[in-house]
């Protein structure tokens with residue numbers, strides 16, 4: 431009682447996290463965000479207000495969480511409470527609720543199922559013969575096509591385009607159980623819809639908080655075009671599903687692709703209706719499957735190709751790092767045996783370099799918004815139920831406590847005194863953390879390692895003389911490097 435009488439904080443309970451100045455009606459703090467570098471504004475606020483603060487995007491309060499300690503407390507220790515997703519208007523109204531914005535028991539069930547299938551398909555278990563073979567085959571095709579270009583006198587390469595075919599085909603094989611010839615029209619069309627969708631999603635991002643802007647002339651920030659695009663993509667996926675149902679080929683249990691496995695699961699759930707819980711009948715529908723198929727392509731391809739773009743930009747900016755990676759590969763593997771994922775202990779410098787690229791490029795600086803289910807206290811502040819939560823990965827991956835001189839590109843920071851990759855990579859969280867962590871993390875890590883390793887083993891990459899390159903980071907849905915080409919020399 432004495433404490434209650436004398437201590438205002440005990441009397442009033444925990445307070446909401448502090449906010450920066452400049453909140454105005456309708457827009458909240460949105461007008462204060464740097465348009466191309468919102469992460470810089472968020473970083474400045476987190477330095478000023480601490481690791482937990484709140485801002486208003488339109489009329490929505492968003493609680494921003496920064497740095498390792500707070501992210502762990504929220505997303506590991508209070509994982510269940512912080513695992514919701516808010517109702518993201520653009521995503522829901524254009525693409526529908528697939529997996530990414532689902533939450534609660536439906537999300538838990540679908541995630542478990544998808545990860546199991548992906549493990550069987552090899553994605554999440556780290557290493558699996560099936561996926562390794564697929565990646566290896568695609569890398570071989572990529573290298574041959576670069577050799578062919580070089581033989582024809584084409585020595586300047588767009589690395590994102592080049593890696594798109596590998597990443598795209600591995601994902602197509604995992605999701606649909608087939609691959610495309612690298613230069614096929616269908617593949618090119620898919621590349622075009624992905625690029626267009628990325629651009630439209632970026633253009634319409636403010637609509638998440640200000641949905642009425644969709645009526646703004648001339649094009650409603652691209653909203654209506656995106657709705658049309660989403661409908662077309664959905665029809666494409668639905669047609670694929672219908673074809674499979676017509677031919678019944680998905681019933682073959684040897685087909686381990688995600689779509690076939692999901693259709694078999696739908697059959698199971700339908701046959702066992704009555705006995706099965708409500709959750710399962712909500713998870714396993716063809717509508718949901720079509721959305722999940724789209725989400726997988728969208729979440730997987732752009733993020734990885736973007737990372738390849740950054741990796742080679744850093745490598746031509748830091749030829750010494752490129753040389754060191756190559757030398758270690760040559761010393762350990764020779765010039766012909768391509769580095770595989772299981773070789774990473776022998777060539778730790780390559781793995782450290784990939785970590786450093788992901789840390790510096792920081793392509794998903796705010797991850798995907800989360801939501802709390804119930805009131806809680808975090809770092810002494812009240813976080814109410816249904817709060818929108820922003821994971822500030824930007825400041826976390828640049829935290830000088832874990833990454834001294836964070837602006838420097840220095841793969842050595844991840845190596846111990848014996849030259850091995852450090853065991854605990856605290857605060858390196860490019861894929862997020864907790865129960866909604868990226869589902870493609872293992873696949874992405876394997877591909878980044880194997881593809882960059884194969885390219886460095888066979889070629890040297892340079893700046894094209896006279897061309898200006900820039901490491902400037904701008905937000906284009908993810909943080910994307912300005913488009914560039916580099917010069918390639920076969921070794």
Ligand code: HEM
Nearest residue numbers: 530729730733734737794797798861862866868869870874
């Ligand atoms: C360099 C590559 C990648 C990066 C940096 C990346 C990063 C992320 C991040 C930060 C999240 C949000 C996590 C959260 O909200 O807590 C996420 C979610 C997700 N990612 Fe990735 N990702 C990459 C590649 C992939 C790939 C290859 C796939 C597909 C196989 C994929 C599928 C997903 C899915 C499905 C989610 C949503 C998970 C959920 O809501 O439960 N990602 N990713």
